[in-house]
Amino acid sequence: MSRLRELDVDSVGAFLHACYGHVRRDVELGPVFEAGVSDWDVFIATMTRFWCEVLLEGRVELAEVPAFLRFGFTRSNLARWLKLWSATAEAVFAPVEAERVRAAAYAVVPSAAGLAV
Numbered sequence: 001m002s003r004l005r006e007l008d009v010d011s012v013g014a015f016l017h018a019c020y021g022h023v024r025r026d027v028e029l030g031p032v033f034e035a036g037v038s039d040w041d042v043f044i045a046t047m048t049r050f051w052c053e054v055l056l057e058g059r060v061e062l063a064e065v066p067a068f069l070r071f072g073f074t075r076s077n078l079a080r081w082l083k084l085w086s087a088t089a090e091a092v093f094a095p096v097e098a099e100r101v102r103a104a105a106y107a108v109v110p111s112a113a114g115l116a117v
Contacts, residue, residue, distance in 0.1 A: 005094040007055050007101070013048045015101065019088040020044060028080050036071035054104050082106065 020040070023029045037043045053059050073081070082105060089101040 005097060007093075007097050009048070009052055009056070011093070011097075012052050012055060013044070015088065015092045016044055016047050016051065018092055019085055020047070022084045022088055023081065026080065026084060029077060029084070032071050032073070032077055051104070054108060055100065060108055078109065082109070 020033070020043075023033055024040075085105050086098075086102045089098040092098070093101060
């Protein structure tokens with residue numbers, strides 16, 4: 001599959017499906033997310049709306065900050081999540097788009113979680 005060169009609702013959704021597929025299979029993060037997510041379709045739809053607002057509209061509604069932050073993320077969980085997020089972005093998107101996706105997560109998630117990486 002060639003890497004995507006455009007950020008839009010469809011590409012962000014495809015990225016999130018891939019990323020959270022990795023998260024669900026991850027030894028450290030899988031149990032955290034499985035305990036907190038009761039409906040993965042709703043979760044992915046919520047995350048798609050949130051990240052489209054961040055990536056496509058440049059706005060962050062803190063009330064909508066990634067739902068997983070309420071799962072009691074540790075600094076280790078956050079570092080692992082950012083690593084999977086970044087690796088998935090690099091696999092899915094062309095370099096410029098991957099960097100935008102990576103930078104957005106590093107800008108939004110740690111501060112919203114109250115954790116530094």
